[in-house]
Every structure is written in structure tokens, then in C-alpha cells.
Amino acid sequence: MPITAELRTLWQMARGAGDGGSHAERLERFYRPQAGHYDSFRERLLHGRRELVELLDPPEGAVVIELGAGTGRNAEHFGARLLDFSHVELVDLCPALLEQARRRWAQQPRVRIIEADAVTYRPLQPADCVYFSYSLTMIPEWRAALANALAMLKPGGLLGVVDFDLPRGDCIADRCACEFWRRWFAHDGVHLDRAHVDTLRQVTQTQLLRESTAALPWLPGLRMPYYLYLGRKPLNGNTDR
């Protein structure tokens, strides 16, 4: 990534998402100036995305949906498997990032780019697999987005999430780290909340929970917790809440 683009992205992150306007307007204001360089910077910031997509393993003919899909980079990790799916829907609220996704997937009719809110969007067909990659923490109404994801899944369908987490210990160092990361990320519209993992475990049948830490660009020595989660929608449970 050229240094000027790197600095522009850092400047945008330092300025933050701002307060005014609707959620969609804040996303557009934040991402528009960095959309062209989003992927190269996030490759070093958003860990576990390839791993999540590889673990999803949707069946042949599957309907697959990513909520908060941004530039559509993650779906590339399906590789040739994508050709076995019915289709993949990439849903996002930010036109600047969706322009990148449309460019990326212009030659692949199996991938549909959809401008919509993850809280209210409903596909025409029930999904076999729905996933969030670093978007749950950016959706203010994340509980409603989760409920919506479960509502669009077939019974037994797979929900996948990879996202930032917070230190889980209760010592003073962990509590200070929690406060630091909460404030740091909130500036860019990312709201860290331990309740995400707890809620995922309550509303799905847990298949996998992997918690880890990773380095962050430009912050040597600091490591950020993140988690990877896979859960099944219960076969007979009513998850619309």
C-alpha cells in the first residue's frame, strides 16, 4: 500500500466517524475517503476472516449471505467452492464500499451486491449460511441484526461471526485494557461488547468458539482480542426476538 494512501487511511481513522447524520451517512462519511485502499489496510487489521470463510463450508446449492460485507473481499476466500453455491448475497449499507464490491464481482453473476440494512434486509429464499465479519461491532442495533440473521436462516443453518472482542479477565490490567480498547474503537464507530459472544451462545447451538489475539498496524507491542464463532440455528427453536 503506498505510504500516502496509508497516511490517508490513518488520518481518516484518527478523525473518526463523527456524530452527525444517520448511521448510513456516518458510514459513508467515514469510508468514502478510504474505500479505494480499504482492503490492503484491513488485511493487517481484521484477522481470522479467511479462517472463518474456510470453516463455513456451505453445502452444494447453498444460499450464502454476508451481512455488512463491505468491499466483498471475504467471499473471495470461498475460492472455487463458490461455483457450487446457488448464490452469495453481499449486503451492506455503505455505497462507497459497495462500489468496490460491484467492481470486484462484476464478472460473477452468482454474487449479488445489495445495498440494505442488516437489521431489516430479508432475502427472497431462506439461507443455508449467514455470516458477519467485523460488522456486528459496527451495527448499533446489533441484537436486532442477529435476530434478523437467524430469521433468514433455515433451521439447522450456520451462523458465522468473526469480530473484535474485549479482554475477559477481571484484574485491574484487564479492566484498564477494556476501557482503553472501548474508547479507542468507539471513535471509529466500532462498539466492543462482551455481550456479543454471550448472546451468540444463547441463540445458537455452538459449533466452535475460538478466542485469540492479534497485532494491530502501527501499534507495536499491542495485541487485540478477537473471536471466531460458528453456531447452528436450532431445528425447532423460535429465534425471532
Ligand SMILES: C[S@@+](CC[C@H](N)C(=O)[O-])C[C@H]1O[C@@H](n2cnc3c(N)ncnc32)[C@H](O)[C@@H]1O
Ligand atoms: C469493519 S467493516 C467490515 C467489512 C467486511 N465485512 C470485512 O470483513 O472487510 C464493517 C462493515 O459493516 C457495515 N455496516 C455497518 N452497519 C451496517 C448495517 N446496519 N447494515 C449493513 N451493513 C452495515 C459497514 O458499512 C462496513 O462495511
